[in-house]
Amino acid sequence: MALSFSLEHTDADSKARAGKITTAHGEISTPIFMPVGTAGSVKAVTQQQLYQEVKAQIILGNTYHLYLRPGIEILNKAGGLHGFMHWDKPILTDSGGYQVFSLAQSRKIKEEGVLFQSHIDGSRHLFSPEKVMDIQRNIGADIIMAFDECPPGQSEYNYAKNSLMLTQRWLDRCINHLNSTEPLYGYEQNLFPIVQGNQFHDLRKMSCEYVASKQAPGNAIGGLSVGEPEAVMYEITALCCEHLPADKPRYLMGVGTPWNILECISLGVDMFDCVMPTRNGRNGMLFTTNGVINIKNKKWADDFTPIDEGLPNEISHYYTKAYLRHLFVAGELLGLTIASLQNLCFYLWLVSEARKEIIKGTFTSWKNAMTEQLKQRL
Known part of the structure; x- marks a missing residue:
């Protein structure tokens, strides 16, 4: 279809x-x-x-x-x-147009297309x-x-x-x-x-x-x-x-x-x-309903509150900030998954909430208040 x-x-x-x-x-x-x-x-x-x-x-x-x-x-x-x-x-x-121009080792643009070398093994492609x-x-x-x-x-x-x-x-x-x-x-x-x-x-x-x-x-x-x-x-x-x-x-x-x-x-x-939700998550930056968190900061070492109580999903409530910080400090791979999930859940929640506010007719006032809240560095 x-x-x-x-x-x-x-x-x-x-x-x-x-x-x-x-x-x-x-x-x-x-x-x-x-x-x-x-x-x-x-x-x-x-x-x-x-x-x-x-x-x-x-x-x-x-x-x-x-x-x-x-x-x-x-x-x-x-x-x-x-x-x-x-x-x-x-x-x-x-x-793949952006990747050809940003990742390829060398490239030549012609009317026919783009000749480039793979960033993986240097092989040539058109x-x-x-x-x-x-x-x-x-x-x-x-x-x-x-x-x-x-x-x-x-x-x-x-x-x-x-x-x-x-x-x-x-x-x-x-x-x-x-x-x-x-x-x-x-x-x-x-x-x-x-x-x-x-x-x-x-x-x-x-x-x-x-x-x-x-x-x-x-x-x-x-x-x-x-x-x-x-x-x-x-x-x-x-x-x-x-x-x-x-x-x-x-x-x-x-x-x-x-x-x-x-x-x-x-x-x-x-x-x-x-790529920001997962890339930033893997580096310890969390987007939450209250603002931005650098989970590697020492201030979270003994914070046993949930990662994000404002999100209606299990993972944000199940794990604490202290535990997630520990995973990053210890180099545990689970930390990358939890942080990536937090950010992806947040992004999908955000657009879903935007949709609800559009339908209710209150989007603009909600957007202005939410933007100010989300930019806070916690």
């Missing part, structure tokens, strides 16, 4: 909206946060925990990493990533729009991303413009190739184009209009959260939401902190992903 999106409520005091995305592997209530499972695994967390504790509705995989390991042949034999990792809810795959579509067909994600160039955050105007023109030509090739091939696993995959254009308003507007003309089932905003000031990120996000279709889901790629997510929901974004 093709992806469908229905708008259920919009906020009177902002652009925030609540909706529902329907895919072949289930429904997704928006706004939504997608845990990042780059190589077929959300780091330090099992699939059972994602189902039962985190209550994830959709997760993200990555074309670049899955292409290199385990490889497309193995994924195809497993029936796609769903079968390989035993996950029967929706999956979105990033095209990613063309057509090949990236074929890789994602074998992965079998419900939502797949067009191949794009993600230019550096401080690119000059001419570079950003030439890059955008290339991304648009690659988008046409992605669409044409996908339309000329059949799904491998009996269900339709849904291509999201990616808006680029760096920090230049005219390029972003041009990109949004070009992307909108393709009438894709959803659209993504890329090239943000790459080092630009928060104010610029919000400014460009607002501009893109203004020019992207209101009847299609909007996905802001790679963003961000809890307060970033709340602000961007208020601007009209529906979907988010970021």
Whole structure:
């Protein structure tokens, strides 16, 4: 089945909206946060925990990493990533464009595609729009991303413009190739184009209009959260939401902190992903309903209160701050899992609460109060 999106409520005091995305592997209530499972695994967390504790509705995989390991042949034999990792809810795959430009040892951009060397073993590969579509067909994600160039955050105007023109030509090739091939696993995959254009308003507007003309089932905003000031990120996000279709889901790629997510929901974004919950968790930074905790600090050594009494999930109540700090100090792997689960549960709770507030008509006042609370350093 093709992806469908229905708008259920919009906020009177902002652009925030609540909706529902329907895919072949289930429904997704928006706004939504997608845990990042780059190589077929959300780091330090099992699939059972994602189902039962985190209550994830959709997760993200990555074309670049899955292409290199385990490889497309193995994924195809497993029936796609769903079968390989035993996950029967929706999956979105990033095209690998960002990883090609950020991880590869060397790269050469041509009209045909990008020649690069693997960051794992130095082997040489070519990613063309057509090949990236074929890789994602074998992965079998419900939502797949067009191949794009993600230019550096401080690119000059001419570079950003030439890059955008290339991304648009690659988008046409992605669409044409996908339309000329059949799904491998009996269900339709849904291509999201990616808006680029760096920090230049005219390029972003041009990109949004070009992307909108393709009438894709959803659209993504890329090239943000790459080092630009928060104010610029919000400014460009607002501009893109203004020019992207209101009847299609909007996905802001790679963003961000809890307060970033709340602000961007208020601007009209529906979907988010970021490695921050698990990466920061593995380094001892916890996001809680009361603020940010560095669990390694000595102040928590004899704090026997639950990690986060404000979260309605078992793990945040079961373990104490003192015990979790001990696990980190002792180098016990369980600490990484508990911290990752705390943060993922928090992110999914946050977008769920945002949805409730949008439906109630109280989102903006709630968002303002919540943002101030979440930024506190405990």
